[in-house]
Amino acid sequence: MPFHDLRSFLEALEAAGDLVRIRGEISPRHEIAAYIRRTSDTDGPALLFEKVRGSAIRVAGGVFANRRKAVLSLDCGADEAVNAFAKAMHAPLTTRLVDSGPCKDIVLTGPAVDLTHWPVPTYCEQDSGPFITAAVALSKDPVDGSKNASIYRFEVKSPRRLGVLAQPPHHLGIHIQKAEQRNEPLPVALAIGVAPAVLMATQWEAPYGVDELGLAGALLGRAVEVVRCETVDLEVPAHAEIIIEGHILPGVREIEGPFGEYTGYYTPAYPKPVMEVTALTHRRDPIFQAMLTGEPTTENHVLKMIPMEASCLLNLRRRFPGVTAVHFPGAGGVGLMSVIALRPRAKNEARSVLTTMLGSHGNKLVVVVDDDVDIFDLQQVMWAVCTRCQPDRDVIILPRMMGWQLDPSAPELGTYAVMGIDATRPFGEKFDSVARVPGVDKVPDLRKRGA
Ligand SMILES: Cc1cc2nc3c(=O)[nH]c(=O)nc-3n(C[C@H](O)[C@H](O)[C@H](O)COP(=O)(O)O)c2cc1C
Ligand SMILES: [Mn+2]
CATH class of the missing domain: 2.30.110.10 (Electron Transport, Fmn-binding Protein; Chain A)
Incomplete structure (x- = not known):
């Protein structure tokens, strides 16, 4: 309970x-x-x-x-x-x-x-x-x-x-x-x-x-x-x-x-x-x-994460059932950035997810990745961006969008440009396999003494 x-x-x-x-x-x-x-x-x-x-x-x-x-x-x-x-x-x-x-x-x-x-x-x-x-x-x-x-x-x-x-x-x-x-x-x-x-x-x-x-x-x-x-x-x-x-x-x-x-x-x-x-x-x-607010990540950010992810997941799933998870990382102050995991069912679905997100939650940066990427690990997210995305083809920038009030770089209060990155593998096309080592899950936790 x-x-x-x-x-x-x-x-x-x-x-x-x-x-x-x-x-x-x-x-x-x-x-x-x-x-x-x-x-x-x-x-x-x-x-x-x-x-x-x-x-x-x-x-x-x-x-x-x-x-x-x-x-x-x-x-x-x-x-x-x-x-x-x-x-x-x-x-x-x-x-x-x-x-x-x-x-x-x-x-x-x-x-x-x-x-x-x-x-x-x-x-x-x-x-x-x-x-x-x-x-x-x-x-x-x-x-x-x-x-x-x-x-x-x-x-x-x-x-x-x-x-x-x-x-x-x-x-x-x-x-x-x-x-x-x-x-x-x-x-x-x-x-x-x-x-x-x-x-x-x-x-x-x-x-x-x-x-x-x-x-x-x-x-x-x-x-x-x-x-x-x-x-x-x-x-x-x-x-x-x-x-x-x-x-x-x-x-x-x-x-x-x-x-x-x-x-x-x-x-x-x-x-x-x-x-x-x-x-x-x-x-x-x-x-x-007491509750600290300030440079991410603080309890202010942590409190917002789960409810905002749940709100957003419900909204997205209505149109895109292939969305498996959403994360609002501390790096974006839990509002300016989101990462979406998608199992795409159609060509360019990731781009539709991106534009939907960019217009609905005040995010300045949205990244869509395949669902084999751990969206709670920004190292993995950036790996996907670096290896599955071609910026001239996969980045969407929309100028002058309605946003949150507090972005210090905004040219005008509550208005900023937003960016979406499609870091999913091109749908339906051949793509190199990820190189994985078998049996890693069978190795004990090596940080524990005597393992
Ligand atoms: C620790 C913390 C402090 C907050 N302080 C404020 C604040 O001072 N002013 C504000 O507008 N929102 C603040 N927020 C955000 C609002 O609580 C949040 O946007 C909420 O969803 C607004 O709900 P409402 O529109 O139902 O009142 C804070 C959030 C947290 C977690
Ligand atoms: Mn309310």
Whole structure:
């Protein structure tokens, strides 16, 4: 069974030798981030910081530092994770409202809330301050009441004031825009320290109006239990470690940023919406979750991989049943690049897959390979590019496409050229065989002593 809260997942990681407790005093300013950076770069363990300077609250970090942990959190094999996700997308389970839950152990309202006493990390060198990066923001469409759940960064500006980056077409951005058109504050609740399936479900590219918590329920095999908030008309996951309630104020903008983003570069400071906090509720002895963003690959990237691959696989398979797997590698920030494995059934099918992809997910680079190539190994992917592709014949470049906002090389915000590489063998033509050594799978693991 996948884990229904953060704590049970941390326990499982510890039991698997994949969590280390940091007992010495650690500063939330850059030091927590440095530890997470190190563990992300070395395929290391998740971290539990037990003594953070200036706060009595523990911090978990690097919980998704690599894909292995994301797969473990879904309690399935590495090969099954994308399919488990794809299956869940077809069978969402509506949330179940319960009277109370652990996130209500302690209830603080109004001036009793002071976020500057919480161990919120400052991550990269030029970041403008501490950022809450692992919060699931819950909100409703102010007109039709449909729900949304997704991760957005929130900068802590003062005890009860947060800055937020959320623009349309992202759904929280649409909610903010609609509330502003009515000159109303938008109620928002942030859930920090939630079940891994909830975090991952938020990264599904769900259509507007679909509650991502329903997908989380399908992944968990049971509906996510939610409780009513204290000061806003919203429901939040009952097993969250921490809930922050408040409103995004209509028409108010204050400088937020810079912040080191998932492309590996800073996004500049400019005026953004502001959330005024009205309440904070939490578990007894809560665990704050930190999440590093920045140069790939970080937990920000890892969290997005499986849901984005599942979304894309479902889309492609409708037209191209020969697509066997999709990967969004960290190298592309999990958005700017994809690799597709295809068992082609017709001449030029790979080119059709390429153009479909280039127009639909904001990818700047798409590579299609035959299904004998391991698309999770970029060395193999580049081997296929170097040996199966002729650039004058197999590369497609499309100028001026609609893309993601954050590509630092884009000539114009949200617009860039895109490139597709067909690295499949020419369909139906004779091609040299791959030179393989027989019996390699029968040799024991030579890294283990005494093998
Ligand atoms: C750790 C993390 C932080 C993120 N921060 C932001 C952010 O600050 N602003 C934003 O627009 N998207 C952010 N995203 C991406 C959104 O969560 C993602 O695009 C999501 O699918 C948007 O969902 P929605 O349109 O349903 O709200 C973040 C993703 C992750 C994994
Ligand atoms: Mn949504």
